[in-house]
Amino acid sequence: MNRVTITRPAYERLIQICLDKFPDEACGVLASYDKASSLTSEAAANQTVSEIIAVRNAAGTRVNSYTFDPTDWVAALYKIQRNRQTIAGFFHSHPTTPAAPSASDIEQWSGGTQTYAWIISLAKPGNPVIKAYRPQYSSAGELMFTEVSIHII
Numbered sequence: 001m002n003r004v005t006i007t008r009p010a011y012e013r014l015i016q017i018c019l020d021k022f023p024d025e026a027c028g029v030l031a032s033y034d035k036a037s038s039l040t041s042e043a044a045a046n047q048t049v050s051e052i053i054a055v056r057n058a059a060g061t062r063v064n065s066y067t068f069d070p071t072d073w074v075a076a077l078y079k080i081q082r083n084r085q086t087i088a089g090f091f092h093s094h095p096t097t098p099a100a101p102s103a104s105d106i107e108q109w110s111g112g113t114q115t116y117a118w119i120i121s122l123a124k125p126g127n128p129v130i131k132a133y134r135p136q137y138s139s140a141g142e143l144m145f146t147e148v149s150i151h152i153i
């Protein structure tokens with residue numbers, strides 16, 4: 001079950017949104033039309049991401065951090081609710097660093113364990129790298145991100 005599924009158009013749009021915001025970090029939500037049967041990461045893994053909703057980055061220093069713009073975030077939530085979608089994950093880009101979660105990415109994670117963290121690296125020009133991570137708590141109660149494979153349909 002350690003994989004996530006995304007449609008090809010959504011995958012392409014995800015890359016484009018990040019390229020458009022370069023050299024700033026882009027951020028937003030990955031939405032699905034599939035209903036999660038329960039609030040578990042297994043349920044989220046069975047969802048297909050079919051829409052990407054960009055949220056403005058309101059961080060003071062946007063080249064290496066991101067904060068959801070509150071107005072955009074509320075608008076995204078309304079849109080998801082109106083379209084009867086569910087949140088499958090949250091994304092942000094790393095304009096100049098690899099697609100690995102930074103310490104602050106894990107520290108500031110507020111998506112719980114039922115959504116996935118997607119990171120898009122633009123460090124290699126012309127060759128974006130996308131990775132998805134499953135947030136999980138270790139037995140010691142520490143939040144960890146475990147990489148999962150991305151299945152494009």
Ligand SMILES: [Zn+2]
Nearest residue numbers: 092101102105
């Ligand atoms: Zn990051």
